[in-house]
Amino acid sequence: MKKNLSALLESLDGGYKIVAADGFSAPENTDSLVEGLAFDSRDVESGYLFFALPGTHTTGSRFIAQAVSRGASAVVFQDDISPDEAGEIKKSLAASKNQTVFVKVPSARFAMSPVSACFFDNPSEKLVVYGVTGTEGKSSTVSFIWQLLRLNGIKAGFVSTVQYSLGGEAVDNPMHQTTPEAPVVQQRLYEMLSNGCTHAVVEASSHGLSRKLNRLGDVLFDCAVFMNVTLEHLEFHGTYEQYRSDKANLFRALDLHSHHKIVGGIMQKIPSFGVVNLEDPAASYFASCTRQKVVGFTTEGKAGKQAAMGLDSPPLPEIPRDMPYFSCRNIASARFGLAFSIHRFEAPDSLQNENSVVHVKASVPGAFNAYNITAAVLAVHGTTGISIQELAQCAQKLVSVKGRMTVIDEGQPFEVIVDYAHTPSSFETIFPPLRNRAPAKMLCVFGSGGERDTTKRPLQGEIAARFCDTVILTDEDPRREDRMAILEQIAQGARRNGKKDGQNLFLVPDRPQAIRKAFALAEKNDIVLLLGKSHENSIIYAENSIKYDEISEACKALCEMGFKK
Numbered sequence: 084m085k086k087n088l089s090a091l092l093e094s095l096d097g098g099y100k101i102v103a104a105d106g107f108s109a110p111e112n113t114d115s116l117v118e119g120l121a122f123d124s125r126d127v128e129s130g131y132l133f134f135a136l137p138g139t140h141t142t143g144s145r146f147i148a149q150a151v152s153r154g155a156s157a158v159v160f161q162d163d164i165s166p167d168e169a170g171e172i173k174k175s176l177a178a179s180k181n182q183t184v185f186v187k188v189p190s191a192r193f194a195m196s197p198v199s200a201c202f203f204d205n206p207s208e209k210l211v212v213y214g215v216t217g218t219e220g221k222s223s224t225v226s227f228i229w230q231l232l233r234l235n236g237i238k239a240g241f242v243s244t245v246q247y248s249l250g251g252e253a254v255d256n257p258m259h260q261t262t263p264e265a266p267v268v269q270q271r272l273y274e275m276l277s278n279g280c281t282h283a284v285v286e287a288s289s290h291g292l293s294r295k296l297n298r299l300g301d302v303l304f305d306c307a308v309f310m311n312v313t314l315e316h317l318e319f320h321g322t323y324e325q326y327r328s329d330k331a332n333l334f335r336a337l338d339l340h341s342h343h344k345i346v347g348g349i350m351q352k353i354p355s356f357g358v359v360n361l362e363d364p365a366a367s368y369f370a371s372c373t374r375q376k377v378v379g380f381t382t383e384g385k386a387g388k389q390a391a392m393g394l395d396s397p398p399l400p401e402i403p404r405d406m407p408y409f410s411c412r413n414i415a416s417a418r419f420g421l422a423f424s425i426h427r428f429e430a431p432d433s434l435q436n437e438n439s440v441v442h443v444k445a446s447v448p449g450a451f452n453a454y455n456i457t458a459a460v461l462a463v464h465g466t467t468g469i470s471i472q473e474l475a476q477c478a479q480k481l482v483s484v485k486g487r488m489t490v491i492d493e494g495q496p497f498e499v500i501v502d503y504a505h506t507p508s509s510f511e512t513i514f515p516p517l518r519n520r521a522p523a524k525m526l527c528v529f530g531s532g533g534e535r536d537t538t539k540r541p542l543q544g545e546i547a548a549r550f551c552d553t554v555i556l557t558d559e560d561p562r563r564e565d566r567m568a569i570l571e572q573i574a575q576g577a578r579r580n581g582k583k584d585g586q587n588l589f590l591v592p593d594r595p596q597a598i599r600k601a602f603a604l605a606e607k608n609d610i611v612l613l614l615g616k617s618h619e620n621s622i623i624y625a626e627n628s629i630k631y632d633e634i635s636e637a638c639k640a641l642c643e644m645g646f647k648k
Contacts, residue, residue, distance in 0.1 A: 235477065409461065421450065460474045543576065552587060
């Protein structure tokens, strides 16, 4: 694909300036062709446009010279260029065959979204697009929407934390991001469209929806799904209110376009609406952020944090009087499956007024999946018109996402479960039902990410100590933080709930050794939970990342103990 630079710059609506950096001259001709986009200078090829993005510990200007030397036809940047950087750029220009154009913008990250959408011909204008946001449950809900579409003969793709599909089978996501940078998002949507997809499902993280990063700023969403919002990523957003507001940009996006799209070669008006989890106090806030219809769902406190707290739980938020909603009842969860019923409570003019009870059986474990399956059913029903009954029957064929309540069975006498839970609220969701069905002890292995929200660490420890008999703390992604200091912060919470070092609380920073410690302590009928790494393929340290696969490591440890099917 090739695009004229001037056409790409038009997408910035005048918010740019062609400049000559200090110490060297640069052409102002914007007629050059752009043959690709890159935001990592190591990925630049001849004819590429390079976005010089600022990082956590550096500026983007440091990498301009390398991009020029690799043949960049244009550079979009925001930071001032130092004399030393200008000298390096001048040398690269002298050795380059290309005439690089330098474009200064207020924010290189923000500019990357409209330019990327333009470069890939605005693919979301030709797709029915679902967005799913929430602190927990996003990946599973995205996968379930995608699976339900495919089970009903609709060709679809998706982008999520764990995997992605461009229209074919799902493949593992090699990136350490929930929502990729804008060029990746737009390219994947373009490839879905090229492969014949009519529908696309996007996992929309708070970072991706933030106007600071703007990764999803030029995706035309038709259906917005809100799962929940709890304390997370405050190191980036600053406050809970800002975190909530950034996530709500998904619902605001519903009002930014007409939803008239050419899908499958046919011009049509795509149904636009929101779906919200009514058990979250922020549900009404999200619903208020769009003028489109919003539908709610609830388990009446039977599958989440409320269920864990029992009689001590606060009352659920009041359901808005004018909002049609669905209630999940009779929830029964076992090791290898889930069953519940969906009850409809609607206004006369909403959702075809099909007041009925629909029974759901799914082969995915975890009571919390009642939320994820119901949200997926409502999203697909609202955009396709397929009945709730038909979609509920399809739920029997749903497959869990890799690393989400994944059971590892190598014939060992204790149960091993791998899950991505890594926040206090996710702990409060997964621990109670497991504790209730555990015939013996529960052991958990987890850590907390470095350079991320520190306030959650003692809370993680407190909750784990409340539900688990043994707590083993280990590395997640320490990054530049002291790995033992992170574990000590978590341990403070566990100690407050009665755990004692060397007896039922262990700090083992090396994650493979922590897993082996847990397996060595586990006895017949115990449940061992390996939490926080799940699908991720590395552990990030200060100077490097090491390859790591939680499921493979668990299987290897069990094999060393003599267990293998």
